[in-house]
Amino acid sequence: xxxxxxTVVSIITVFTLIGWVLSNNKKENQAKTAIVAQGTGNAAVRxxxxxxxxxxxxxxxxxxxxxxxxxxxxxxxxxxxxKIFVDEGSRxxxxxxxxxxxxxxxxxxxxxxxAAYETAVKDQQRYESSFKTGGVTQQQLDQAxxxxxxALTRLQQAKIxxxxxxxxxxxxxxxxxxxxxxxxxxxxxxxxxxxxxVSKLKLAVTVNESQVANLKTGDKVRIKSNVFPxxxxxxxxxxxxxxxxxxxxxxxxxxxxxxxxxxxxAGMYGTAVFEFPQQAPVITVPRTAFVGSVSSNKVYVxxxxxxxxxxxxxxxxxxxxxVEILEGLKEGETVVTSGQINLTDGxxxxxxx
Numbered sequence: 001x002x003x004x005x006x007t008v009v010s011i012i013t014v015f016t017l018i019g020w021v022l023s024n025n026k027k028e029n030q031a032k033t034a035i036v037a038q039g040t041g042n043a044a045v046r047x048x049x050x051x052x053x054x055x056x057x058x059x060x061x062x063x064x065x066x067x068x069x070x071x072x073x074x075x076x077x078x079x080x081x082x083k084i085f086v087d088e089g090s091r092x093x094x095x096x097x098x099x100x101x102x103x104x105x106x107x108x109x110x111x112x113x114x115a116a117y118e119t120a121v122k123d124q125q126r127y128e129s130s131f132k133t134g135g136v137t138q139q140q141l142d143q144a145x146x147x148x149x150x151a152l153t154r155l156q157q158a159k160i161x162x163x164x165x166x167x168x169x170x171x172x173x174x175x176x177x178x179x180x181x182x183x184x185x186x187x188x189x190x191x192x193x194x195x196x197x198v199s200k201l202k203l204a205v206t207v208n209e210s211q212v213a214n215l216k217t218g219d220k221v222r223i224k225s226n227v228f229p230x231x232x233x234x235x236x237x238x239x240x241x242x243x244x245x246x247x248x249x250x251x252x253x254x255x256x257x258x259x260x261x262x263x264x265x266a267g268m269y270g271t272a273v274f275e276f277p278q279q280a281p282v283i284t285v286p287r288t289a290f291v292g293s294v295s296s297n298k299v300y301v302x303x304x305x306x307x308x309x310x311x312x313x314x315x316x317x318x319x320x321x322x323v324e325i326l327e328g329l330k331e332g333e334t335v336v337t338s339g340q341i342n343l344t345d346g347x348x349x350x351x352x353x
Contacts, residue, residue: 045339
């Protein structure tokens, strides 16, 4: 029984302690959120005096380097790989021969197409001579001309297919992957090589709406690499998305020239440093001064010492916790920065620390 009494007393003690803590927290919260200043009856608010400040537009954004050109090209014809001239890591120039496909069948098709075209041309010439003497009709001559055009088309196609048997680099770059081996049989669509050009790269970053307003294509940007912190690279904005992504940010691409050693590689992290000239001082207010949010364009201004007046303003750029005011406020006026939720137009206020 004594053990049961001790248990009951312990439970009562715990509940008493919990009640005291809750009561104490309630008193503290009431003290923090009290809207009436002691002894005056005025709404307690926090305020700030409006002043002009020079806004800094500089900012940086992180992203990944992408190759300026990247292509995985495939076979156009069927055949066996007879020769491979490059390997992974090889630097190649535009038009350089990379591999060849057995073109014996293609060569035979080309020779047949050439013979058919020569025959069609001779037939057309013969029909043209006969037409002048009335030996053939206009319809027969037109058919001969059509046969010549069709033969020429087949010849051109055969030449293209024969040329496709020689796999050539479409641009300068480095062989990043080789998917074939000598002697392998390939079909149309078989992957051959992945070619990457890193002499120029693209740094892909995202910026918010206030930042994108200050950017335009062609602007120069200083580029830093996490791997080479002591080196600076120069970039130029090549693309600004006209539409924000799902996070309401705007994708931006910056073209970056690699150094002579092509030290930057696709996939590395980089930082774009956007720098702007010093701006003229402008009126700014804390972001918390707005009723609800910046988009409301409403603030409370303290007039005649202790009267809160609701005022419409036009907000400009948002820079951290400060918002530029384009119209509606003057330097030296006082705005309410905390406690607006409890105010109505014309309410009396008292500033607290």
